[in-house]
Amino acid sequence: MLHRAIGIFDSGVGGLTVCKEVIRQLPGENLIYLGDTARVPYGTKSAQTVERYALEAAGFLVDQGVKLLVVACNTASAVALPALRERYRLPVIGVIEPGARRAAESRNQRIGVIGTEGTIGSGRYEEAIRALLPEAEVFSTACPLFVPLAEEGWAEHEVARLTALEYLQPLISAQIDTLVLGCTHYPLLRTTLQRVMGPGVLLVDSAAETASCVAELFREQGLERPEHGGQRDFYVTDVPTRFERVGRAFLGRELSKVDQVMIG
Ligand code: DGL
Secondary structure, X not given: OOOOOEEEEEOOOOOHHHHHHHHHHOOOOOEEEEEOOOOOOXXXXXXXXXXXXXXXXXXXXXXXXXXXXXXXXXXXXXXXXXXXXXXXXXXXXXXXXXXXXXXOOOOOOEEEEEEOHHHXXXXXXXXXXXXXXXXXXXXXXXXXXXXXXXXXXXXXXXXXXXXXHHXXXXXXXXXXOEEEEEOOOHHHHHHHHHHHHOOOOEEEEHHHHHHHHHHHHHHHHOOOOXXXXXXXXXXXXXXXXXXXXXXXXXXXXXXXXXXEOOOO
């Protein structure tokens, strides 16, 4: 019997942080990953455009017969989930609800959220956190420079520390006890962010939380494929060279075979 894969998409390499966690938590699953590298970034584009791109990326994965769709991109999760759920009749999991769920465990109910301009502008994290913790004070800041820093391999460089200090100063002043890393690239900056925020602030990794949410859903619905050694197929919408090189650090291993496809 053919085992249907989990479909994961993102605007580019970033979603490989989610992929890495899914592989760690569900090693026996087949995965199909699509990075929309021809149209990256999503984070600076309008909600309308990101929704259209997300529907097309998801359409490609649905055509491959995936059993579940993971929207690894925070920006696409912020603006496109209702449209995706309306069009495609399969479970669709975004990264915002899982991250918000963990953040809502904050003790002092003062929570920071960082992400792209699109994610922060949408207010979706704030909404999701408040739905679980109505008294919470949520402080949100867009940190667009973190994306190129992570892709450049400068996540622990002094430039990254100074950039983080500049962006996060208002959150330090607000005395948050929890910071949501609301962008696919930010787990790479974890060490720098923890250094800048101090050891008392809990960093919530949306990628890891999302993978736990997928694992939980599989257990509940009996969708798991328990044996180990899943197949992983990677697709991109531009030439694969840069994705293969930069993606290694995001996935934590070599990208064996990446193919270019046309979508939309
Ligand atoms: N993947 C995007 C996100 O998580 C970051 C990169 C982009 O702007 O496309 O929001």
